[in-house]
Amino acid sequence: MENLEELYNAILEGRMDAAQNITENALQKDINPQLLIDDHMIPAMDEAGRRFEAGEYFIPEMMLAARAMKAALNLIRPVLLREGAQYVGTVVIGTVKGDLHDIGKNLVAAMLEGSGFEVKDLGVDVAPEKFVDTVKETGAGIIAMSALLTTTMPSMKLTVDVLKQDGLRDKVKVMVGGAPLSPRYAEEFGADGYSENAAAAVNLARKLVTA
Ligand code: B12
Numbered sequence: 037m038e039n040l041e042e043l044y045n046a047i048l049e050g051r052m053d054a055a056q057n058i059t060e061n062a063l064q065k066d067i068n069p070q071l072l073i074d075d076h077m078i079p080a081m082d083e084a085g086r087r088f089e090a091g092e093y094f095i096p097e098m099m100l101a102a103r104a105m106k107a108a109l110n111l112i113r114p115v116l117l118r119e120g121a122q123y124v125g126t127v128v129i130g131t132v133k134g135d136l137h138d139i140g141k142n143l144v145a146a147m148l149e150g151s152g153f154e155v156k157d158l159g160v161d162v163a164p165e166k167f168v169d170t171v172k173e174t175g176a177g178i179i180a181m182s183a184l185l186t187t188t189m190p191s192m193k194l195t196v197d198v199l200k201q202d203g204l205r206d207k208v209k210v211m212v213g214g215a216p217l218s219p220r221y222a223e224e225f226g227a228d229g230y231s232e233n234a235a236a237a238v239n240l241a242r243k244l245v246t247a
Pocket residue numbers: 078081082083084085086088089095098099102134135136137138139140141143144180181182183184185186187211212213214215216230231232233234235237
């Protein structure tokens with residue numbers, strides 16, 4: 037059995053090669069990828085955030101941790117896809133304008149893809165108009181927005197406003213997530229749903245396509 041505690045340490049300490057090796061070995065041994073993500077990888081990023089807040093970590097350490105996390109996640113993504121289901125709908129996803137955090141957004145995108153959604157991932161720093169233009173191009177039924185900074189959260193409401201201006205609000209569902217958000221905030225600005233993690237995001241998206 038792989039020492040999975042080492043995966044946590046490798047990500048927290050920003051050791052990308054070690055994080056990749058442990059993940060590869062674990063996947064070869066058929067260890068559930070969701071367990072790797074939920075029990076080892078996300079807790080490592082949470083601890084990196086705690087250390088940053090406490091002044092023990094600075095931007096370079098956070099960037100290294102993020103790089104190791106992304107490298108491990110890239111190995112897990114194809115496994116999630118292989119376990120995928122039938123087409124359920126199309127989602128346009130992105131991190132909102134001004135915000136460069138994409139680990140959580142990538143996780144949600146991978147889990148949605150693995151559950152049968154077609155995902156159009158616009159990346160980071162996505163302007164409200166870009167979300168809406170992509171909905172027009174793809175006919176997607178859901179916009180999924182991620183924000184990790186309190187200063188970028190208002191961009192979500194702006195996207196809802198653009199949908200309204202373009203007469204699309206009743207044709208497109210809006211779901212949101214990211215550490216600083218809450219169900220209450222999401223409701224206040226007119227989103228159709230919020231979820232606090234990637235697994236819950238899949239359930240929410242399924243509910244929204246049938247609503
Ligand atoms: C890694 C990291 C970075 C990396 C990002 C690398 C990358 N490619 O993403 C780097 C170093 C670049 C970075 C930069 C900055 N960061 Co930063 N960062 C973090 C850190 C440590 C972890 C975030 C993360 O990846 N978590 C792991 C993922 C899996 O969790 P998650 O994103 O929350 O996603 C889950 C859920 O929220 C949900 N979810 C997420 N998105 C969505 C979307 C939908 C639709 C749904 C349904 C669900 C959902 O599902 C996900 C999976 O379960 C956090 C601290 C923390 N604990 O959150 C700080 C943090 C977010 N950063 C912070 C800050 C201040 C910054 C900087 C401003 C620092 C600076 N002075 O320059 C810059 C901003 C850059 C910018 N313009 O965006 C603050 C934000 C404070 C605030 N209240 O706004 C935090 C909270 C750290 C802190 N405690 O102070 N950061």
